[in-house]
Amino acid sequence: MSILIKDSLIISQDKGRKVKKGDIYIEDDVIAEVSERISTEAEYVLTGKMVMPGLINTHTHLPMTLMRGYGDDLTLEEWLTTRIWPIESKLNEDMIEAGTRLALLEMIATGTTTCNDMYFFEDTIARTCKKMGMRCFAGFSIIDFDTPEMKKEMLLPECEKFIRKWRGDELIKPVVAPHSTYSCSPETLQKASELAEKYGTMLHTHCSETRKEVYDVVERYGARPLEQLERNGMLTEKTMLAHCGWITKEEVRQIARAGACVSHNPVSNMKLATGGFTPLPELFDAGACVTLGTDGAASNNKLDMFETMKFAALIHKHHRWDAQIVTAQQTLDMATVNAASYLGINAGSIEEGKKADLICLDMDMPNLAPMHNPISHAVYAASGFNVSSTIIDGRAVMLEREFPYFDKQKIIEEAEKAKEKLVSNDAKQSTN
């Protein structure tokens, strides 16, 4: 496929963070040329867009779109025990596929080009991402409980099979994802980290999301969650730590020293009222890598990374009474170059030779006018629904709001059907 994007305003996210006007030519999976004027012919031609790197969502649970709005305004414990866990136990492969397809539709429609997922039935999720064209770091969940998919003893060996199946794939990267220090024993963490090391994969885990978690882990193991991860080989330069809302200043330095990466999920943390908060300014100062995630749609309740960027920038200004903290540029960096660099994908910026993972926003939208500063607009004024085309690995998975490779209506209907099955035996459904 070849795509020519003409007369565009390009938020390049290159080293100089330049914003420029010009054309972009994409051939196969690569940005072949970026210059003031390109006259090459192409299969598809788009004009007059604001173009930026596709957004990278570093912590999500794709199939949880099925629980979107199923239990809000509840305490975390009540939400998990009365709503999420009972429904999760009923999940099957078809439902997982339906929920994942809906999530990918939403992510593609709102400008996400890479996600870092973690859930059950991860092979089904990986296949669905591959089919729909989403770049996905697919985290095979490891936990010390039986899952709706398999017995707990099977998780590590199945994870290894999963890695062997997917390694080498261009779009899908297998990831070892032990759930957390409170749901995995030291032995499980140790084996998971060894598995990741053996195959050179990323690790993905929850870390210090709530205060209760920190206290529980300290009580059980005499170590805070981060220390517990480190003791068991889980704090490496290939570890994505989701949340880190309750970390100390010393832990900030520890993360930076280890070269691990934080996935900050402001919307989910606020909605679940987890208290505390990922200390972005301190993480920046320590030189730690910070990226952004939506978490699952059940606690967000959407997967719009534009919204997540705005929440991220604003909540920290608010906390510190300092409007200069977490700037638009820093926020955009978290969602693009920082994440791409950490995940080791040759994307995250619009430069010749980079993978063609990029998005086009319509400029004739009232909320993007007038144009003073494109970076500001991308973070503070844009909405995911300003995105009109989403290109992943050179493929236009959304082109002028059409989806050439899948049937939007069918995906929505099937998700609705899957949800109906999920809640059909659940008397609580009408009390929400």
Place this chain on the structure above:
Amino acid sequence: MSILIKDSLIISQDKGRKVKKGDIYIEDDVIAEVSERISTEAEYVLTGKMVMPGLINTHTHLPMTLMRGYGDDLTLEEWLTTRIWPIESKLNEDMIEAGTRLALLEMIATGTTTCNDMYFFEDTIARTCKKMGMRCFAGFSIIDFDTPEMKKEMLLPECEKFIRKWRGDELIKPVVAPHSTYSCSPETLQKASELAEKYGTMLHTHCSETRKEVYDVVERYGARPLEQLERNGMLTEKTMLAHCGWITKEEVRQIARAGACVSHNPVSNMKLATGGFTPLPELFDAGACVTLGTDGAASNNKLDMFETMKFAALIHKHHRWDAQIVTAQQTLDMATVNAASYLGINAGSIEEGKKADLICLDMDMPNLAPMHNPISHAVYAASGFNVSSTIIDGRAVMLEREFPYFDKQKIIEEAEKAKEKLVSNDAKQSTN
């Protein structure tokens, strides 16, 4: 005009807060019928929508769309002195009209049907709202400085003329809007409140937005802003108090006793890092009326009330470490019935006999599927851009994403031109 909305999911916001399936028939400016099935003919027929009352934005400065993204990540003082005030001094009537038109386009596109504005050149703003079909409480700004429009001595007499011109209008309600206790002397506040009383209009003012404001007013007048308002006749059951981020528990009771209303502006407050925060749970407990506003686009940076609802619900959960605080239903109430009731418009809910101020959201959007709970979706999952039709006073000002009464492209182009003129002599423009 007659409009029939068929097979819809209706978030009625009636007394029982019922959500029901059915049809809605609108004749002229009124919701003539709501029932399971209506077979009347109509000029326009819409089908398969989620229908809800139009959102009410109780604090904004419409023309400030022209400064959207012009100065972010700055302290409030630096933002005002180096960016906003220099540019505001250059505003003229044409620019005001262009900025207002852009604001109205954005609000209509994202589901707002009533706004409570306050700015200079309010007659131009009122005329523009009338022309474009927006229900507007038009706040004529009173301040102890010369404005770009007129000398300060002229403000009160011109405000009176403005009231006499617009009172009785169906769509536009004139409002007396003394800017604040730090920019208006006691005499000015007194005269403004007398003027409002004489004509029975609403009052609109900023109150306790920043800590500095509170200290300054205490130092100058020996009273906190709310007390200063009360002393000068400004704390009435027709007063809209924007912000109230720095009020005490006693002031919460004082507001409730007076029957005044708070306009909570979470996005702007967070972006400008004003610290403190409107104490919603305490205001609810005291029985005070609370509504929501975006503030101007310069400090938001958009005018999407769906986003504002989500920020409002989430920030308070986060503050109090309590996910049960400020529920989806309470949030939707603030943006609909509470505001309508306070402003005295016969709208804010979908019931027979009410004014036809309502919006239709497309249901085939990935972020609104699957459907567990429409109220949750409206507050946590929807985006302004899910709105496909906006009906104000029975007129479809947006119909299936088309604007029958104005030229979207032209409005955007004219706003861009107005912005160019505004910044043309401003050397700072490229340093943002």
